[in-house]
Amino acid sequence: MNKSDSKQEQSVVGIENDETGSVEQSPRYISRLTKDTFALVLAGGRGSRLYELTDWRAKPALYFGGKFRIVDFPLSNCINSGIRRVGVLTQYKAHSLVRHLVRGWTHFKKELGEFVEILPASQRYSNEWYQGTADAVFQNLDIIRAERPKYVMILSGDHIYRMDYGNMLVEHVESGADMTVSCLEVPIEEAAGAFGVMGVDEKGRVIGFEEKPEKPTPIPGQENLTLASMGNYIFNTEFLFEQLMKDAADPNSSHDFGHDIIPAILKEHNIYAYRFRDPLTNDRAYWRDVGTLDSFWEANMELVSPKPALNLYDPDWPIWTYQAQLPPAKFVFNDDDRRGMAIDSTVSGGCIVSGAKVNKSLLYSNVRVDCYSDIEESIVLPDVLIGRHCIVRKAIIDRGCHLPEGTQVGVDHEQDKANGFRVTDKGVVLVTRGMLGQPEGFA
Secondary structure, rough: OOOOHHHHHHHOOOOEOOOOOOEEHHHHHHHHHOOOOOEEEOOOOHHHHHHHHHOOOOHHHHHOOOOOOOOOOHHHHHHHHHHOOEEEEEEOHHHEEEEEEEHHHHHOHHHHHHHEEEEEEOOOOOOOOOOHHHHHOOOOOHHHHOOOEEEEEEEOOOOEEOOOOOHHHHHHHHHOOEEEEEEEEEEEHHHHOOOOOEEEEOOOOOEEEEEEOOOOEEEEEEEEEEEEEEEEEEEHHHHHHHHHHHHHOOOOOOHHHHHHHHHHHHHOOOOEEOOOEOOOOEEEEOOOOOOOHHHHHHHHHHOOOOOOOOOOOOOOOOOOOOOOOOOOOOEEEEEEEEEOOOEEEEEEOEEEEEEEEEEEEOOOOOOEEEOEEEEEEEEEEEOOOOOOOOOOOOOEOOOOEEEEEOOEEOOOOHHHOOOEEOOOOOOOEEEEOOOOOOOOOOO
């Protein structure tokens, strides 16, 4: 490479310091990388460990945090990072997810190079629906190719976190990687049997991958920690196309990135691990897999603490969503025996707390709690009506439920089970419309 070629390469990857000759990162540099990136959000999963909570909706469509849906978090990370070309791959019971995306995420201008498009399983390259995460991307190769990105980012659509993908892109490019895997530093005992684990060398190059091992490989020099995959990847586009076509031609493949693609490319290609850390403290960043009823309840409950680990009030990194035009929340009656009040709780628009007490709970949109009822440590999803004299403890009440007057949930778990409610090992009680004998299907 001659001197002029070297100068041109530096103009692509950074800004040259005239005094030192070094290359420094700049906002413009990161902006150019994000503009050259097409993101695909994998949002077709059911989330079977959530049981009846995902009987009528895909896991990414599940509500979270008082007013959001899970898919809003990776989408907001894309937009806030400057990645404005996004496809959302849908499959399992996608109606409520598609409805949410159409209402809240289709206002971008394609003419300005920005869009959020819905990519349902449509048998573009085969007669099958999406067979795995890699196959879901493979079946949309023509759509990716039409956008001509340099990089393709593949994101899991069912985790809760805030992340600037621009930093990961910079590390991907500067490391010379063909693929970069976003990872969390997790204690070995926590990762055992729970996460896909990356083995890396001293430079961060991935040299091994194990799917939920009982004895995870430690990080070099940090014997108590391992690198757990977050299910987020960056590929150089042409490299991704090559690997997906090889995988599609393999009749023995399950067509999954974790099970098939990553193990197949480790030895001959440059795969690097990106360590996702809190940008302010450099400690382990906030990330939650709300894949069980207990973890879903716990992650929501964290948000009503005075200083939650996830800051939803940061104006510099807003979580975007669709929200109906609703009146403000209302609290009525101030009598000693029926005072409308909510303590250490979040209450969304359209709610009415009428002479009832709500403590350490989340009321989603259009919830009504009638007189003399007592709600504690509970998640109440939209459009729920809780009648008079109800007691609800440590529960998840699904959307649209009507709790008749005098209903008790979470007070006596044997009675909960007799009523047809689901009780978890940690004592969280799930109530759905079907369990109450009410019409189902609206998610």
